[in-house]
Amino acid sequence: MVPETESVRLLDAVLEELDYTALLRLYSAKGRKSAVPPRILFKIIVFALSEGIYSLRAIRRQCQVNIQYMWLLQGYKAPSPFF
Secondary structure (H helix, E strand, C coil), rough: CCCCCCHEEEHHHHHHHHCCCHHHCCCCCCCCCCCCCCHHHHHHHHHHHHHHCCCHHHHHHHHHCCCHHHHHHCCCCCCCCCC
C-alpha cells in the first residue's frame, strides 16, 4: 500500500541497519511488556520528527490515520500517547 518511492521506506531501510543493542538494554524484562517493540517505536519517532511532529499525542494520531505510520507499525496497535 505504501509505494516503493516513499521516504518512509528509505528511512526504514536505513534504520534497520542500526545496532539496537543499547536501546534494548534499556527495557527491563521485569516491567510491563511494551505493546510495540522498541525498534519500531524508534522508527516511528524518527519518522515523526522528520515530518516536524513532536507531540506524542500527535504521533499516536498519525499511527491511527496515516498509512505510512501504519506501515511502520507492521500490524501492531497504535502506541499509547505516553509510550
